[in-house]
Amino acid sequence: MKLTRQQVLAKAKASDLESVKKLNCWGCNLTDISIFSQIPNIKVLTLSANSISSLAPLAQCLSLCELYLWRNMIPSLSELSHLQPLTHLKVLWLAENPCCGTESNKYRMTVLRTLPHLHRLDNQVVTNEEVNLAVTEGDVVTTPPGTNQTQLPTNGLSEAEAGNDPGNYNMEETNKIREELGMKPLSRDKFPSLSSPSTKESKSLRKTHTLDAVLLLLGDMDREELHVVLTATQNRLQAFTLHPETLKDSLLTHKTVDAQH
Template identity: 75%
Template sequence: MKLSRKLVLAKAKASDLDSVKKLNCWGCNLTDISIFSQIPNIKVLTLSVNSISSLAPLAGCLSLCELYLRRNLIPSLSELSHLRLLTRLRVLWLAENPCCGTESSHYRLTVLRCLPRLQKLDNQVVTEDEIALAMIEGDVVTTPPGSVQNQLSANGPPEAETENDALNYNMVETNKIRQELGMKPLSRDKFSSLSSPSARETKSSIKKTHTLDAVLLLLNDLDEEELRIVHTATQNRLQTYTLDPETLKDSVQTQKTADVQH
């Protein structure tokens, strides 16, 4: 069943699509939600218990804060790539879809890596520790082959387009955070070497890159006092890189002695 303009206006009790802010279409046997490309101001949307398989029509709903999609037919977590630009999205219920698989913990980390701004996933509060872990252990979600976003990517084979789409998104997000922190933005070449490691790179180097991404994301949530603590810890850490070998050796020995005394 296709969600029609008439049904949307009736359920939302609205006079036009632009004024629709909340909509509940629970259990309406929907398969086509393309109408949402015309509903940009929707904030709370319930689509649970339907037969929806694509989230592409939601890509332009930039005001969306809460999205309920439990018990649909979403086949792959790659569909989440359509939600990446929804920066106000804080609540997502995706459980009981084929894309969730059987490993609930890994599924959760992958979703949070793709959508790190979420505060609640599947009716469970998201913690800062989860976000940090997701940046390390969650899978990278790429754009579904053949999607509109993929077709608008740079020319090349589908595999290259998918990789470029993920790279472009991550580069924009990372540079936005670096700008907020007063840091210089990374060039595409530099970012590519950090965020798209080749098969020759070790698992350790990949983990370090993801850890850096997680740290930069979490800094946004710290207040002034907490940032000062991080600043002090960072300065102390940096000193170990500027000390000569003998001074460093003495510093390490002093620290070991202090640890024993405590």
């Protein structure tokens, strides 16, 4: 079962993924947690009693402090390599996974060698002596073979989701206007990458980011171009008070004025 954006927002009672700080998905029969590549600010995460086998999506959860993975299907301690960038991670519960093996001391030493910043492992306090001992008695873990380290240009979104990204919409609309004004298009890095909004949020988000696009354009315009925008804005404001038929004629006139400029 794949954990979806809608499920996360419902469980966390949040309006967007970036505001999710705590999430409990105990016993949800999960196998796919790829959604966490879009939840960077989560701090406490419970995924115990599921069927999760890969920790790769958690590599971008840099604010994570507590992670509960008891009784899952994590096959190898090499999966812990995905948690090494999480320097704030202090509590980890990994017991009853296949990766724990039968040698409990070797398992604990390897985990602590890989994640020496832990304060508690499997509900047992980690001591400084254990961390020092783990340097020699623990195994070195490497990234699991076949793990895709390449970052997607759409910030982890699928192509279908990226098509609904307000950032993409913002960029296309802005560059379309710039082209009409004879200006060079802006590159993708000028626009913030956003998680795909729900249908309900899409309309308000697009309005907000269209305004951002206009303001971004103004910063690059010279006096003559700003005068064109001022004239177009005045015509547009006047059009709101006109009869629908008159509004149509006004817009056609506005296009003619733009063409002349």
